[in-house]
Amino acid sequence: MRAAPRAWHFVAAAAALAVVLAASYLFFVQGYMGQLIDEQARTGAQFALVAQASTLLDAVPLLSAGLVVVAVLIGVIRRQVLATTVALCVVAAANLTSQLLKHEVLTRPDNGATGTWHNSFPSGHTTVIVSAVFALFLVSAPRLRPFIAGIGSLAIIAVGALLVGSQWHRPSDVVAGVLVVAIYVFLGGAVLARVRPAAPSAPRTGVAGTVALLVLAAAAAAAALTLAYLTADASTEGTAAATAAGFVAIAAATGGSAVLASRLFRRIG
Secondary structure, eight states: OOOOOOHHHHHHHHHHHHHHHHHHIIIIIISHHHHHHHHHHHHHGGGGOOTTHHHHHHTHHHHHHHHHHHHHHHHHHTTOHHHHHHHHHHHHHHHHHHHHIIIIIOOOOOOSSSOOOOOOOSOHHHHHHHHHHHHHHHHSOGGGHHHHHHHHHHHHHHHHHHHHHTTSOOHHHHHHHHHHHHHHHHHHHHHHHHHSOBOOOOOOOOHHHHHHHHHHHHHHHHHHHHHHHHHOOSOOSOOHHHHHHHHHHHHHHHHHHHHHHHHHGGGBO
């Protein structure tokens, strides 16, 4: 029988994502080239705007709240008091953190790349939907978690694309929203790993498969960003390379977090 993941595995994952979050802020919000690429990605994504996008985005908080209610009901039915408590703490802490970071802690300097514009890093809408999906993930049976992570990732990527295409956010804002939630999810996993019995192990993709998927996601994001960097100029007009890099980064952050969570939580009952 496979050994259950230990608490430090979750803490290490949270720490790694915190480093990625900090690096994203320093490059895309504080740095000249990062700001330029991010802005080119945002302006170039207008082609992705679909009819009624604003209406759909306005409904995200309400839909996410409904999903959290469903998660609580499932947790109560399954008598998963601790998992439900952890899920609610993740939702509350992630959303509070995003709002504090965006409005009180982080700043966006005018370094000549895009001019002055209020800080929008991390995205509140992204944080809301990602935290709701992971709340459902945490209270569900281990065998269902990969399915929830997969379907949830598609929904999150769609919302992220709409946020960028609607010009509400830059890609880095969406990525940051995903990372903030994922950090708290893995910290919550550390708590569950310490006090919950291990669930029965079923055949799953092994460590090598998980690592391969994570490396593939990171490589795709790095390659897309490198292309955007090499083709960037002083103009903030949208470019296909920057826009593609933004969407790849959103998909990589979302998919990578989902894959890692599915792997680490596979034995957490």
